[in-house]
Amino acid sequence: MNPTFGWLTLAPVLIAAVGAIGVLLLDALFPRLGRVHWILGALLLAGGAAAATPVLLDSAHRPRATLCTRGTCWYTVDHVGAGLQLVALLASACVALLAFPIRIPHERAPIQVALLLTSTSGAVAVAGAHDLGSFLVALEVSTLPTIALVVLRARHSAIDAGLSLLTTSLVSFAVLAMGAGLWFAATGTAQLESHAALQAGNNADLRRILVLAVGFIVAGLAFKLSLAPFHLWMPETVGASSVPVGALLSTTSKVAAVAGLVAVFRTVTDLSSASMAAVGVVAVLSMTVGNLMALRERGALRFLGWSTVAQAGWIVLPFTTATADSGRRSAQYLAVYILATIVAFSVITALAHAEGRQHVTRIASYGGVLRRHPFLGGALLLALLTYAGLPPAIAGLTAKVVALEPITAGHLWLLAVIAAANAMLGVAAYLRWVRIMLGASMDPEESDRVHPVHTAVVAVSAVALIVCSVVPQAALGLFG
Amino acid sequence: MVAALLVAPLAPLLGGTALIAADRSRLRIATAAAYGVALTLAVVALAAALLAVWKRPGIDHSWVPAIGMRLHLAIDGISAPLVVLTAAIGVLVVLHAGWREPSATYLGALLMVTGGALATFxxxxxxxxxxxxxxxxxxxxxxxxxFGDTTRPGERDRAATMFVLYTVLGxxxxxxGILVLVVSAGTSDLTHLQTAHLSRSTQTVVAALLMIGIGIKIPIWPLHSWLPAAHTAAPTGGSVLLAAVLLKMGTYAVVRLVVFPLPRGLHAIAPVVAVFAVAGILIGGLVCLVERSLKRLIAWSSVAHMGFVVLALMTGTTLGVQAALYGNIAHGVISALLFVVVGGLKKRWGDDDLQTARRALRQVSPRLGLALVVGFAGSLALPGLAGFWGEVLTLFSAWSPGDRPLTLFRVLAVAAATGSVLAAAYALRVLRTVWAGTDSLPDVVTDGGSVVAQDAHAVEWIVIAVLVAAVVALGVWPTPLMHQTAYGLAHVSRVLVGGAP
Incomplete structure (x- = not known):
């Protein structure tokens, strides 16, 4: 029996994947296009995003499925999945636009664009994958190109960081593969579906194997999500790679990991509370480590890396209570985090382009940025307040409420109190940067005009963040 | 009418944001223009608040369905006095800022605090x-x-950070606590949170969490350590808002989130919290007897006064809640007056050390001297001034505390009364050093200006006069406010013990 093909359903993955090949072909035909490829890539990603708009879904209860044979479908997108795809594609489109003005050798641009498109298609595919095989492949497709993107900056530190990322990816793949094997052993199927998991859960022996399988898969994904204690690569890599690539690592790559978590936890809603508690421990550990290290960090990019570690803790917090909507809550927090991250990285890219990377990567250099560039500085301020969850950035505050609600509903008091303490630590870390921005001026020696494309990306993403602060439902409603 | 509800918080919030943004950008606006705009916005907010209090409109719209948050604004007898107090203080602090060339950012921040507090109520x-x-x-x-104390930047920064961190944790x-209540009640409507069905033990845990969280904001001893530092470092306008408005948000939250929805949880933890509150009264009073910094002294006296308010709330009686609400407003007005006067003195003296020998305030600046006397007299709960009713009713309610342990609360009432005596002692100490002054000093004013120029004039004097009038008015004519809160309580709560006084 031939599988069905829903081209529209597959479009978000296909546009990015085929686009990657198309870009390389185009380069073979017209080798002098150079940086124009970035615009092409951004357009392709925007097209993919249009195809992934969750509005096209009939309802939350009727996911779009395709590649079906004999009643099992290999690709299914529900509301949460479609929302994640949309977020990943839009984030990557912003990254492409951010990279456009940066001067690089002509021949390297199409390769980088192809890598970006491939990585994004992988992340998008994870959100639809419903079997272990495509799940693992999609995750790796999303990870491996990022290594190349990091290394292509061709600095010593970037190569070191690429090596660290490569090692991390290999380890996490091994752990994931181990988990997948155990899953197959426990459930007897390669499908990620709940009734097989339920059956395995009823048998005491199989249940143990299943718990182990979930543990391994979650650990593997924790590497990619940079959760403590699997986080060390994150600040190093973000600090050493080019700024737009840092943005990619902090946004689209995280979507892939969260999509993986959603897929796993959708199938095992009634697993033992011990393994759920493990998620809680990892979550609060990440928050604490990330916030404490961010408090001491002096480099702007490394600060954002540590901040990502802390935010990753908030992102997985809802999974501590495996209810039906913990995946949605996690995705909602992720969406707000990604919006703020895009704003922050856009501002840093724009400033790095105008004032030089050396100057901009030190937090101390942000003194007086509100006077030099009131618009960019204001956007960065809003992004930092969103991370901290402080009004006027109401989007960040609602995201914190979204993440905390399942914990409190489950009466997990200790976890809730530690999370509250971390809300405080986070505020301390982010306000440190805000203080520097309001403090003594540190003007650069020389400065160019900010590139208009950078200004445009900052403007669009900052407006989106403001809209989400007035109507938080705009971001939260993406996931049904 | 509905517009008034939106204008009251939004005008200062958006206006304040705009002022701060304008001050950052290249088109920096003139001080006078910024002052005019800020004053207009504050007055508009006050007018809108008064209109809303009078007409009592309501708005209820869906806002963020994903977390069950609604745009639901209304006023009842409990919030009405606080709304008026906040809006009025908002106008006064902006007016007072005109005393020394204020920057647009300073005015904007004052407005935003006022708007946020109005939104809270x-x-x-x-x-x-x-x-x-x-x-x-x-x-x-x-x-x-x-804009804080420029003489000690290190301490100022530490105070600012401590303020934010403590408050965020709280x-x-x-x-x-709120989320637990909302999830189990199935609604986020403040007046319907009572329907939450929680077991006694869960109620206790949630009430304890809420009391610790809100206790940082109020603050209850021993969670108070941010307050003296923040008050010492803050500029006058900031101190006034902090004492008169921000602390009230804490006690209001206790009424709304603990006293009404969690009666059984409160019953379990009330004795402990009450003991802490009375400890705050006594320790605050004792510290005030030896504290050298005048601003810090008033901050400590705030800890003591909020101890009275919390003790009243912990009795769980109608009289207690009324005493707390009255004490809230009274402390708001009195502390605002004291911080305006003391802020002014600190500016004139250069510091606020009580050990430095100075000429008698009653001679150097009679207006400030009078205001200081009224402020401290109100603070020691002299009959006929605002502070009296709140503290006397608190002692009454603690003496017959409904279903709480009788002996404990009577002991606490006696201890709190002792605290009142301490308040009298430290008030007289300050008045003796500052108001009566040192006679032995030569007749020369050390920092140059003439004797008369040192007194309060223009906007500073207007602000002080309004606050003095309010302290006296609340003291001699408490009935309107009492009626207002009694009416509000009768409508809102079925959990309180005992009728209206």
Whole structure:
């Protein structure tokens, strides 16, 4: 029996994947296009995003499925999945636009664009994958190109960081593969579906194997999500790679990991509370480590890396209570985090382009940025307040409420109190940067005009963040 | 009418944001223009608040369905006095800022704090309440960190950071409690949170979490350590808002989130909290007897006064809640007056050390001297001034505390009365050193200006006069406010013991 093909359903993955090949072909035909490829890539990603708009879904209860044979479908997108795809594609489109003005050798641009498109298609595919095989492949497709993107900056530190990322990816793949094997052993199927998991859960022996399988898969994904204690690569890599690539690592790559978590936890809603508690421990550990290290960090990019570690803790917090909507809550927090991250990285890219990377990567250099560039500085301020969850950035505050609600509903008091303490630590870390921005001026020696494309990306993403602060439902409603 | 509800918080919030943004950008606006705009906005907010209090309109719209947050604004007898107090203080602090060339950022931050506090008292949705609670943090932090005491920048920065961190921790703990209530009640409507069906043990845990969280904000001893530092470092406007408005948000939250929805949980923890509150009264009073910094002294006296308010709330009686609400307003007015006067003195003296020998305030600046006397007399709860009713009713309610342990609360009432005696002692100490002064000093004013120029004039004098009038008015004519809160309580609560006084 031939599988069905829903081209529209597959479009978000296909546009990015085929686009990657198309870009390389185009380069073979017209080798002098150079940086124009970035615009092409951004357009392709925007097209993919249009195809992934969750509005096209009939309802939350009727996911779009395709590649079906004999009643099992290999690709299914529900509301949460479609929302994640949309977020990943839009984030990557912003990254492409951010990279456009940066001067690089002509021949390297199409390769980088192809890598970006491939990585994004992988992340998008994870959100639809419903079997272990495509799940693992999609995750790796999303990870491996990022290594190349990091290394292509061709600095010593970037190569070191690429090596660290490569090692991390290999380890996490091994752990994931181990988990997948155990899953197959426990459930007897390669499908990620709940009734097989339920059956395995009823048998005491199989249940143990299943718990182990979930543990391994979650650990593997924790590497990619940079959760403590699997986080060390994150600040190093973000600090050493080019700024737009840092943005990619902090946004689209995280979507892939969260999509993986959603897929796993959708199938095992009634697993033992011990393994759920493990998620809680990892979550609060990440928050604490990330916030404490961010408090001491002096480099702007490394600060954002540590901040990502802390935010990753908030992102997985809802999974501590495996209810039906913990995946949605996690995705909602992720969406707000990604919006703020895009704003922050856009501002840093724009400033790095105008004032030089050396100057901009030190937090101390942000003194007086509100006077030099009131618009960019204001956007960065809003992004930092969103991370901290402080009004006027109401989007960040609602995201914190979204993440905390399942914990409190489950009466997990200790976890809730530690999370509250971390809300405080986070505020301390982010306000440190805000203080520097309001403090003594540190003007650069020389400065160019900010590139208009950078200004445009900052403007669009900052407006989106403001809209989400007035109507938080705009971001939260993406996931049904 | 509905527009008034929206204008009251939004005019200062948006206007304040605009002022701060304009001050950052290249088109920096003139001080006079900024002052005019800020004063207009504050007056508009006051007018809107008064209109809303009079007409009592309501708004209830869906806002963020994903977290069950609604845009639900209304006023009842409990919030009405606080709304008026906040809006009025908002006008006074902006007016007072005109005394010394204010920057647009300073005015904007004052407005934003006022707007956020108004929003806190207007919202009827528990999650939006948390949001409004957080709204005041960043502008207040800005006030302390940017415009605070320039003589000790290190301490000022530490105070500003401590203020934000303590408050964020407190409000996030409060959020945890709110979410438990909202999830189990199935609604986020503040007036319907009573329907939450929680077991006694869960009620106790949630009440404890909420009391710790809100206790940081109020503050209850031993969670108070941010307050003296913040007050010492803050500029006058910031101190006034902090004492008169921000602390009230804490006690209001206790009424809304603990006293009404969690009667059984409160019953379990009330004795402990009451003991802490009375400890605060006594320790605050004792510290005030030896404290050298005048601003810090008033901050410590705030800890003592809020101890009275919390003790009243812990009795769980109608009389107690009424005493607390009255004490709230009274402390708001008195502390605002004291901080305006003391802020002015600190500016004139250069510091606020009580050990330095100075000429008698009654001779150097008779107006400030009079205001200081009224302020401290109100603070020691002299009959006929605002402070009296709140503290006397608190002692009454603690003496017959409904279903709470009788002996303990009577002991606490006696201890709190002792605290009142301490208040009298430290008030007289300050008045003796500052008002009566040192006679032995030569007739020369040390910092140059003539004797008369040192007194309060123009806007400073207007602000002081209004506050003095309010302290006296609340003292001699308490009935309107009492009626207002009694009416509000009768409508809202079925859990309180005992009728209206």
């Amino acid at each position: 207007l919202v009827q949705d528990a999650i939006a309440f948390f949001l409004a609670f957080e709204l005041v943090l960043v502008p207040m932090w800005l006030l302390i960190a940017r 409000s996030t703990l409060m959020l945890v």
